[in-house]
Amino acid sequence: MVASDNGELLTDTVYQRLAERIFSGELPPGAPLSVPALAVELNVSRSPVRESVQRLIYDGIAVHTPYAGAKVAAMDEESIFDVMRVREVLDGLAAQEATVRIGDEGLRVLAEIVERQSELLEGAPDPQAEAALDLEFHTAIRAASGNAALRDALHRLDARAHLYRSGMWSVQRNREHALAEHRAILSALDAGDAVAAQATATAHVAALTVRMKRWLAATRPTP
Amino acid sequence: MVASDNGELLTDTVYQRLAERIFSGELPPGAPLSVPALAVELNVSRSPVRESVQRLIYDGIAVHTPYAGAKVAAMDEESIFDVMRVREVLDGLAAQEATVRIGDEGLRVLAEIVERQSELLEGAPDPQAEAALDLEFHTAIRAASGNAALRDALHRLDARAHLYRSGMWSVQRNREHALAEHRAILSALDAGDAVAAQATATAHVAALTVRMKRWLAATRPTP
DNA sequence: TTTCCAAGGTCTACATGTAATCCGTCAGAC
DNA sequence: GTCTGACGGATTACATGTAGACCTTGGAAA
Numbered sequence: 001m002v003a004s005d006n007g008e009l010l011t012d013t014v015y016q017r018l019a020e021r022i023f024s025g026e027l028p029p030g031a032p033l034s035v036p037a038l039a040v041e042l043n044v045s046r047s048p049v050r051e052s053v054q055r056l057i058y059d060g061i062a063v064h065t066p067y068a069g070a071k072v073a074a075m076d077e078e079s080i081f082d083v084m085r086v087r088e089v090l091d092g093l094a095a096q097e098a099t100v101r102i103g104d105e106g107l108r109v110l111a112e113i114v115e116r117q118s119e120l121l122e123g124a125p126d127p128q129a130e131a132a133l134d135l136e137f138h139t140a141i142r143a144a145s146g147n148a149a150l151r152d153a154l155h156r157l158d159a160r161a162h163l164y165r166s167g168m169w170s171v172q173r174n175r176e177h178a179l180a181e182h183r184a185i186l187s188a189l190d191a192g193d194a195v196a197a198q199a200t201a202t203a204h205v206a207a208l209t210v211r212m213k214r215w216l217a218a219t220r221p222t223p
Numbered sequence: 224m225v226a227s228d229n230g231e232l233l234t235d236t237v238y239q240r241l242a243e244r245i246f247s248g249e250l251p252p253g254a255p256l257s258v259p260a261l262a263v264e265l266n267v268s269r270s271p272v273r274e275s276v277q278r279l280i281y282d283g284i285a286v287h288t289p290y291a292g293a294k295v296a297a298m299d300e301e302s303i304f305d306v307m308r309v310r311e312v313l314d315g316l317a318a319q320e321a322t323v324r325i326g327d328e329g330l331r332v333l334a335e336i337v338e339r340q341s342e343l344l345e346g347a348p349d350p351q352a353e354a355a356l357d358l359e360f361h362t363a364i365r366a367a368s369g370n371a372a373l374r375d376a377l378h379r380l381d382a383r384a385h386l387y388r389s390g391m392w393s394v395q396r397n398r399e400h401a402l403a404e405h406r407a408i409l410s411a412l413d414a415g416d417a418v419a420a421q422a423t424a425t426a427h428v429a430a431l432t433v434r435m436k437r438w439l440a441a442t443r444p445t446p
Numbered sequence: 447t448t449t450c451c452a453a454g455g456t457c458t459a460c461a462t463g464t465a466a467t468c469c470g471t472c473a474g475a476c
Numbered sequence: 477g478t479c480t481g482a483c484g485g486a487t488t489a490c491a492t493g494t495a496g497a498c499c500t501t502g503g504a505a506a
Contacts, residue, residue, distance in 0.1 A: 009289065009489075009490095010489075010490070011489080011490085034456085034457070035457075035458080036456080036457070036458095037457095044490085044491090045490060045491040045492070046490095046491080046492080047489075047490050047491065047492090048489080048490065048491095050458090050459095051277070051489095051490095054274065054277065055281075058278070058281045060372075060375065066232060066458085066459090066497090067457080067458055067459075067496090067497050067498055068457085068458080068497090068498065068499085069456095069457065069458065069498095079371060079372065082370040082371060082372045082373065083372045085316070085320075085370065085372075085373070086313070086316065086370070086372050086373050086376060089312045089313065089315075089316050090309070090312065090313075092312075093308070093309065093312050097308075147305040147308065147309070148302060148305060149283070149302065149305045149306045149308075149309050149380060149383065150305065150308070150309050152283065152379075153309060153376045153379070153380070156375075156376070157372060157376070160372065232459075232460095233459075233460070234459080234460090257486085257487070258487075258488080259486085259487070259488095260487095267460080267461090268460055268461040268462070269460095269461080269462080270459075270460050270461065270462090271459080271460065271461095273488090273489095274459095274460095288468095289467090289468095289488085289489090290466085290467050290468055290487075290488055290489080291467090291468060291469080291487080291488080292468095292486095292487060292488070447506105448505105448506085449504100449505085449506075450503105450504085450505075450506090451502105451503095451504085451505095452501100452502095452503095452504100453500105453501090453502085453503105454499105454500085454501085454502100455498105455499090455500085455501100456497105456498085456499085456500100457496105457497085457498080457499095458495105458496090458497075458498090459494100459495090459496085459497095460493105460494085460495090460496100461492100461493080461494080461495100462491100462492085462493075462494100463490105463491080463492075463493095464489100464490085464491080464492100465488105465489090465490085465491100466487105466488085466489080466490095467486105467487085467488075467489090468485105468486090468487080468488090469484105469485090469486085469487100470483105470484095470485090470486105471482105471483085471484085471485105472481100472482095472483085472484105473480105473481095473482090473483100474479105474480085474481090474482100475478105475479085475480075475481100476477105476478085476479080476480095
């Protein structure tokens with residue numbers, strides 16, 4: 001890891017690199033995560049790699065069997081819908097709690113994110129940026145909720161969901177729907193309507209799940 | 224670790240020992256978790272201790288600052304109520320999902336747990352056993368939900384909540400209330416009423432939070 | 447042909463070595 | 477008296493060594 005000797009901890013760098021490889025599909029589900037091999041490849045010792053793999057396991061991105069090592073988690077559709085089901089209630093709760101705690105500054109940040117999403121929708125398709133903005137929007141709301149336990153729980157769920165939903169943003173209609181729903185959530189937050197905020201946020205995740213289901217069905221027609 | 228060389232992984236054993244020490248109050252909130260010191264004390268190398276401490280951090284039982292080490296998490300009341308707020312919606316969701324998936328065997332197990340709780344209530348006070356049975360009840364419902372993501376999220380929340388709620392079971396009335404609420408949840412599950420199951424489970428956690436709040440107020444009258 | 451078993455390689459899990467970093471303390475300057 | 481800065485001790489973060497567990501594979505026996 002000679003090319004990135006900044007102030008960060010080596011373990012964090014390795015973790016991010018591995019996560020990128022997994023999310024980009026370079027390390028597909030089921031791929032083995034051999035600590036010695038990755039250490040040689042990344043030019044670091046086994047210690048930070050081992051620690052990073054542990055973190056991937058805790059985040060649900062990898063699975064582990066004793067004395068056999070870790071491999072990238074193979075999320076079946078059932079599991080991903082389980083995750084989304086939990087996200088429904090938690091993102092709803094986050095929006096509800098954020099309603100009372102978010103300030104003008106927080107609202108401004110959210111509005112800016114939605115604005116950027118709107119601009120992005122008019123330009124050339126950029127699924128990567130779109131997905132990043134979506135995450136940013138939800139993260140901002142969760143941060144505004146002021147509930148650390150909630151934030152942590154959702155972070156872990158996101159890590160797993162990210163394994164799947166990556167490609168869905170390529171569908172133009174889905175991005176339009178997502179933007180409209182984000183606007184609805186923002187509107188409820190702006191109005192200070194906690195009940196509506198929770199309802200719209202929950203509905204957003206539920207709708208996202210349905211669209212995901214459709215996308216999966218369309219992508220993988222007949223096995 | 225010469226006295227417990229069973230088939231388990233050393234790291235798991237160390238983790239459990241540390242968790243026990245923390246939950247029992249032997250390692251109170253704020254206590255430093257020095258890896259070298261604990262390694263000497265437990266007669267193992269630093270590797271399994273370091274890994275265990277990492278897990279404690281991921282579970283929210285310990286907190287970490289770079290190059291400064293870890294210490295037992297000092298949960299302020301606000302944090303614990305944040306945790307309970309999340310538990311409300313998640314245990315509600317668990318009960319709802321369990322309603323459709325739980326079988327006769329699962330219902331029988333739950334009924335038996337409630338029965339044991341009832342018996343325990345008549346005998347001499349045993350807060351330790353009572354807390355264990357409560358956890359068993361909730362764990363059984365979460366398992367019956369068949370939602371792995373939900374189960375994981377709740378497990379982590381429990382780890383943190385456990386830091387606080389330990390002493391509350393010593394109050395007789397709290398135990399009676401808990402039993403009655405468990406009966407209500409079981410009844411809804413038995414009837415197959417998913418809406419009622421969710422409502423009763425959520426209400427149970429909410430009530431538990433209120434009783435916890437009272438107990439904390441009574442225990443720590445004036446700072 | 448199928449089954450068993452032993453050898454080989456790979457990896458994990460655990461042990462230990464080492465440089466860099468942080469924190470508290472205490473002497474000395476102002 | 478207060479502030480500054482160097483020193484000492486402890487600990488982390490990372491590197492590397494090693495025994496044992498696992499999985500394959502090849503070949504011999506049934």
